[in-house]
Amino acid sequence: MVDCVVKDWQGAEVGQASLDLRVAKETSAAHVVHRALVRQMNNARQGTASTKTRAEVSGGGRKPWRQKGTGRARAGSNRSPLWRGGGVTFGPKPRDYSTKMNRKERRLALRTALVGRTDDLIVVADFADQLSRPKTKELVQALNRWGVEEGSKVLIITADRDENIYLSARNIDRLRHIKADGLNVFDILNADKIVITQSAIAKIQEVYGED
Template sequence: MMPSIDVRNISGDTVGSADLDEAIFGIEPNLAVMHQVVTAQLAAKRAGTQSTKTRAEVRGGGAKPWKQKGTGRARQGSIRAPQWRGGGVALGPKPRSYAQKTPKKMIKLALRSALSDRFASERIIVLDSWGLDAPKTKTARVALETLGASGRVVAVVARDDVNTTKSLANLQHVHVVQPGELNTYDVLVSDWLVFTTDTLPSSAPAATEEGAA
């Protein structure tokens, strides 16, 4: 049986129902895949700009500090060797990319698993529309409170719905994304997902981006 969900307006009233794509909202969540995809997503966010200088890059140290033999001290070739104060760093970090290659099918499965988990937990709200004719942060905040969407909220807003995007952008606990930007990490760290009927994910169109279902 195809899963369905109530469609509500910003006043909290139920105005209908919407059928959900069973391939997206009705599967058994794959925890291992979700973990791997989220790990890769967080790794890709790392800057990887940390850097230390080797003995070849540290300024100075061109002259041999003392002659090779006859001083009674250990032989040294440069005061910029790693054992010297101010010397280079042996095996220190260098700039690198932390990005991990993740198959597209795995990314899609992880997102569908996360959405199915949120649906099973009754943490998804579907609106008929936001219906904002101008940017109104107060109206958006009151609407979320009326709908019971507390904590961290991910709102999936249509690309051309500028008024809603601007209205929600000033709310610190709300993360606004477009349908193609929805991803596994954002779904899993959110307390509530808020869609409109025209931004509900569907497996019918081809996925062209990491977050697309």
């Protein structure tokens, strides 16, 4: 169990919140999280890169010059991989890069990654009602009050999508906003600071708590 200080909109401490999640053993934690990260990045690949082999490149039907007597190296096709405009040897072809990982292991990796970032976790009271309209400037000021340095990569986790928070956050450089039931290993590990609301912690406990 991890206890975190809760800050209000102004940055003052207003209480405590607990994050109680089952994580991987210390000896295997890094391996599990790494596997989940590699899986996520592999599954994001389109796998559409394609090159033509010498059999697929157009042209090359005629022998460029006779076999002997020219003084040049013998050549059978001007579409050889050795020639400019020729085919590609061992080039990429469309393929599926996706890798599998069972659900329990994926969820264990998520919990382990999140608990491992508790030193960079900033728990705040729900602040959707503080933004009566989309206002990027006000959200930036709040992040500064919460202790987020300017230029840091920030991940904001809320229980549900609030339109004012979403519209206020989308113009901030290096900031990502996700819902509590949409956690992923890459965003958790990539952020310098993770700002999470109290209701999001409750939602995470509900969604990922038991396995």
